[in-house]
Amino acid sequence: MNIEExxxxxxxxxxxxxxxxxxxxxxxxxxKSDIIIEPLATDHPEVIxxxxxxxxxxxxxxxxxxxxWNQTIERNKQKHSGSTVIVSVPDVDNxxxxxxLRETGKEAPVIGRYxxxxxxxxxxxxxxxTMYSEERLWFASPNLRMRARVFKRLDxxxxxxxxxxxxxxxxxxxxxxxxxxxxxx
Amino acid sequence: MNIEExxxxxxxxxxxxxxxxxxxxxxxxxxKSDIIIEPLATDHPEVIxxxxxxxxxxxxxxxxxxxxWNQTIERNKQKHSGSTVIVSVPDVDNxxxxxxLRETGKEAPVIGRYxxxxxxxxxxxxxxxTMYSEERLWFASPNLRMRARVFKRLDxxxxxxxxxxxxxxxxxxxxxxxxxxxxxx
Numbered sequence: 001m002n003i004e005e006x007x008x009x010x011x012x013x014x015x016x017x018x019x020x021x022x023x024x025x026x027x028x029x030x031x032k033s034d035i036i037i038e039p040l041a042t043d044h045p046e047v048i049x050x051x052x053x054x055x056x057x058x059x060x061x062x063x064x065x066x067x068x069w070n071q072t073i074e075r076n077k078q079k080h081s082g083s084t085v086i087v088s089v090p091d092v093d094n095x096x097x098x099x100x101l102r103e104t105g106k107e108a109p110v111i112g113r114y115x116x117x118x119x120x121x122x123x124x125x126x127x128x129x130t131m132y133s134e135e136r137l138w139f140a141s142p143n144l145r146m147r148a149r150v151f152k153r154l155d156x157x158x159x160x161x162x163x164x165x166x167x168x169x170x171x172x173x174x175x176x177x178x179x180x181x182x183x184x185x
Numbered sequence: 186m187n188i189e190e191x192x193x194x195x196x197x198x199x200x201x202x203x204x205x206x207x208x209x210x211x212x213x214x215x216x217k218s219d220i221i222i223e224p225l226a227t228d229h230p231e232v233i234x235x236x237x238x239x240x241x242x243x244x245x246x247x248x249x250x251x252x253x254w255n256q257t258i259e260r261n262k263q264k265h266s267g268s269t270v271i272v273s274v275p276d277v278d279n280x281x282x283x284x285x286l287r288e289t290g291k292e293a294p295v296i297g298r299y300x301x302x303x304x305x306x307x308x309x310x311x312x313x314x315t316m317y318s319e320e321r322l323w324f325a326s327p328n329l330r331m332r333a334r335v336f337k338r339l340d341x342x343x344x345x346x347x348x349x350x351x352x353x354x355x356x357x358x359x360x361x362x363x364x365x366x367x368x369x370x
Contacts (some may be wrong), residue, residue: 015309019213019285021205023329030213030298119302138320140335144208148333148347150325160325162347164206164344 001120002095003088007063009035009139013168020161033071034097035165040064045084046103049060053109054101062088062095090115100124143167187280188273188307192248194324197355201254203367205346210264220350225249231288238294239286247273273299277355285309315339328336328352 016033042061051058054103068083084105090098100105112126121138135149145161192293201218225232236243253268269290275283285297296313306323320334332348 002260015211017206017213019206019215019347021202021204021347023349023351024235026200028202028215030204032211040347066350071244101358109367117302117304144335146333146335150331160329160331160347160349162204162206162345164208166208171285174314 001116003090003098003114003116003122004063004121005038006116006122006137007088009038009142010145011065012037014165015147015168016163016165018163020159022159024156024158029063030074031071032074034168036066036068037167038066040066040085046176047087048124050085050087050101050103054099054111056089056099056101060089062090063096064088100126186301186308188283188299189274191301191305191307191322192224192250192273194327195330196224197222198251198355199330199350201348201350203346203348205344206267206343209341213257215259216256217259219353221251221253223251223253225251225270232272233271235270235286235288239284239296240288241272241274241284245274246274247283285311304364305349357367 008053012035016035018031018033020031022028033093037103042059044062044064047061048058050064051061064083064085065085066083069081071080072078073080085102087101088098090096093160094175096116098114098115101109101156102112106155108128110126111126116122117123118154119138121136124135124137125131126133130153135147137145137147139145143166145165145167147161147165149161149163149164151159151161160185198274199220199222201220203216203218204225205214206215206228224292227243227249229249231251232246232249233243235249236246236314248285249270249272251268251270254266257263258265269288272286273283273287275281281301283299286294287297289295293313295311295313297309300308300310302308304323304353309318309320311318315338316336318334320332322332324330324331328351330350330352332350334346334348336344336346
């Protein structure tokens with residue numbers, strides 16, 4: 001598995017179920033989402049824009065995707081929706097590791113790191129002055145994606161969450177990479 | 186990290202919080218447990234008994250532990266308690282992989298496999314004619330152990346669960362390996 005294959009296998013529509021453990025309070029919270037992961041061409045305007053924000057040459061991008069979600073928090077039935085663009089930029093000497101750029105909206109942009117392990121799992125780490133997040137993503141089968149994350153704030157470990165994601169439709173997506181022309185609307 | 190170090194780091198008393206995702210029904214269930222993991226000497230009578238059951242030479246055992254739990258299922262506040270003995274038997278040519286023996290009570294004994302990855306995570310797999318289980322265990326810190334498991338039956342993937350385990354007391358345990366003499370009562 002390389003980073004391109006991981007993005008390809010992730011493309012499609014998923015039913016996503018997350019359980020969050022608030023470690024200090026021994027409390028948990030469930031959320032369910034529909035998630036669409038849509039590959040973007042590396043010369044897509046949103047990819048170029050993100051590269052400019054992070055001051056990265058667009059020519060060094062390996063792959064990118066738009067992730068769109070509609071979430072319902074179980075406890076209060078609150079609904080949230082949103083989308084973000086994710087871009088991977090492999091290290092020159094080892095493409096199994098590299099940078100992850102992400103649209104962060106109003107938050108300050110922080111460059112994350114990715115690593116594809118020998119077991120095919122993808123680990124994403126994000127470090128800033130106030131937090132540390134490490135997420136491991138792997139495929140239990142082509143139609144079942146798993147994610148486990150630890151999120152630590154300056155004051156100690158605060159949260160762990162686990163997400164099981166089932167592909168909707170049942171077979172790997174054949175979604176084509178969006179071309180600049182038809183997806184910049 | 187090797188298998189002995191993983192067992193050593195696991196020893197102690199843990200607060201364990203499990204979220205189970207029933208994949209076919211999009212339902213989840215939470216359970217909380219107190220867990221005690223107590224190292225056992227490799228010549229402990231219970232270890233010898235387990236080796237005899239699985240027809241494994243006791244001299245090939247690397248490490249073993251007794252795991253005791255008191256669990257409460259959140260939904261119905263039902264309480265369950267129990268204990269089991271686990272024994273690791275490294276492969277001769279590569280001690281980072283090997284067999285896992287486990288007390289299974291009334292169920293038929295099934296030999297599992299373990300593998301310590303280059304990232305220090307322990308993967309346990311159990312295969313039988315009717316089921317397949319793969320569990321990954323890792324330390325986010327010495328006092329925070331994580332477990333993610335997929336459990337598949339003949340009829341397809343049926344369950345995924347995630348467990349966060351916080352060491353009670355806050356520092357790694359200094360539990361001594363139980364000697365045959367004082368723990369066979």
